[in-house]
Amino acid sequence: MLDEVLSFNQTFVEQKKYEPYITSKFPNKKFVILTCMDTRLLELLPASMNIKNGDVKIIKSAGGVVSTAFGGIMRSILVAIYELGADEVFVIGHYDCGMSNINPAKMKEKFKERGIDDGTIQVLEHSGLYIENWLKGFDDVTEAIKGSVSLIRNHPLVPNVPVHGLVIDPETGRLELVDEGYDK
Numbered sequence: 001m002l003d004e005v006l007s008f009n010q011t012f013v014e015q016k017k018y019e020p021y022i023t024s025k026f027p028n029k030k031f032v033i034l035t036c037m038d039t040r041l042l043e044l045l046p047a048s049m050n051i052k053n054g055d056v057k058i059i060k061s062a063g064g065v066v067s068t069a070f071g072g073i074m075r076s077i078l079v080a081i082y083e084l085g086a087d088e089v090f091v092i093g094h095y096d097c098g099m100s101n102i103n104p105a106k107m108k109e110k111f112k113e114r115g116i117d118d119g120t121i122q123v124l125e126h127s128g129l130y131i132e133n134w135l136k137g138f139d140d141v142t143e144a145i146k147g148s149v150s151l152i153r154n155h156p157l158v159p160n161v162p163v164h165g166l167v168i169d170p171e172t173g174r175l176e177l178v179d180e181g182y183d184k
Helices: 002-014 041-048 072-082 104-113 118-126 141-153
Strands: 031-036 057-061 088-094 163-168 175-179
Touching: 031 041, 031 072, 041 163, 057 072, 072 088, 072 141, 088 141, 104 118, 141 163, 141 175
Parallel strands: 031 057, 031 088, 088 163
Antiparallel strands: 163 175
16 A cells, blocks of 8 residues: 555655645635544545635544643644634534444553553553543544534633534534534
């Protein structure tokens, strides 16, 4: 797969196909989106929101949720706000999300099937990483989005910026407002 990607990329650059995508690092529409890494959203989400290359910052993770106040997702949101000029935050989950079906115990078994030994898992758990909690998904996407919106909105380093929560239908692109962040 790597050779295929690099070969395509060489042609892409040689033919200057990158030119339509040239923009600055600052989002034109001045907002940041946290969403899921689901493949169905790659083009659908921007199209459903009238977003073009250069308009927004998009952060993607499994489930599109913030699971800890001081992890990489929150750091990315803070960088978007303080360094890149984002004035609003959109947290957008989706229906039929794989994180609603995650079974941490089964995933631990998959670790083992792929060569991770029990000793490694035990060291992680004895070090304070409780895999069952760390990998736990959610039962209700709407509640998960509300939880992330609340965490971001109440974060001690987040200034007074609107934080909105939405859910997208991964088939139609229809957005449902879960939590509007103006005047909060």
